[in-house]
Amino acid sequence: MESLVKTEFSVPTKNEVSSVNQEIFDNLDKALGFVPNLYATIAYSDNGLKRYLDYQNAKTSLSNKEKEAVNLVVSQVNGCIYCQSAHLVLGKMNGFNEQQLLNIRNGKSDNLKLNSLVKLAADITNNKGNTSDENVKDFFAQGYTKENLVDLILQISDKTAMNYLHNLTKIPVDFPLAESL
Incomplete structure (x- = not known):
């Protein structure tokens, strides 16, 4: 018999993330007018959101x-x-x-x-x-x-x-x- 374990993910609120991520939430809110749910989900990781945004915003040869x-x-x-x-x-x-x-x-x-x-x-x-x-x-x-x-x-x-x-x-x-x- 196979057992499936399903973890439910909710979008964390500003109060549920680290202080570093709270600051990033504030910056995203200022820049975009909101914190996209997927970015907020990355904030389950104390370091993930900053790391991802640094990677995403790095210089590239593509327009x-x-x-x-x-x-x-x-x-x-x-x-x-x-x-x-x-x-x-x-x-x-x-x-x-x-x-x-x-x-x-x-x-x-x-x-x-x-x-x-x-x-x-x-x-x-x-x-x-x-x-x-x-x-x-x-x-x-x-x-x-x-x-x-x-x-x-x-x-x-x-x-x-x-x-x-x-x-x-x-x-x-x-x-x-x-x-x-």
Whole structure:
């Protein structure tokens, strides 16, 4: 007989997290107007939230728009409704329209350079880094560099961590809910 143990996750309040995380909550509230539930969930770890935000906000060779395309397609591949919902909002803030966001969720873009990035990001995510030579060649043919490739992999790792956290915890989505494809 198999026994399943399920841990219920609630979103911790400011009073339930460490003083370091309370300060980060205040900063997030000032910058965003609220503390996203997934960030609050990271605060179960006394060091996790600062560590994650430092990693997420580190300099990269990818533009904000490219990062959002990667975040969205990786979240789609990993089936994370929280991150799909968040990155649809952030994608719009970074200049994508509804159709472009739908295309990215479907693993493509009308822009050739962005298309190579989105296809490679989906391929890396789907195949745990064992990508097709064709997608890698196309990525470089569109003008991306080895630096961009390393930064792409780091961006995928950033988003995958958040996808896994939400897929495991199922905390409430506090962004307009992404429609199923």
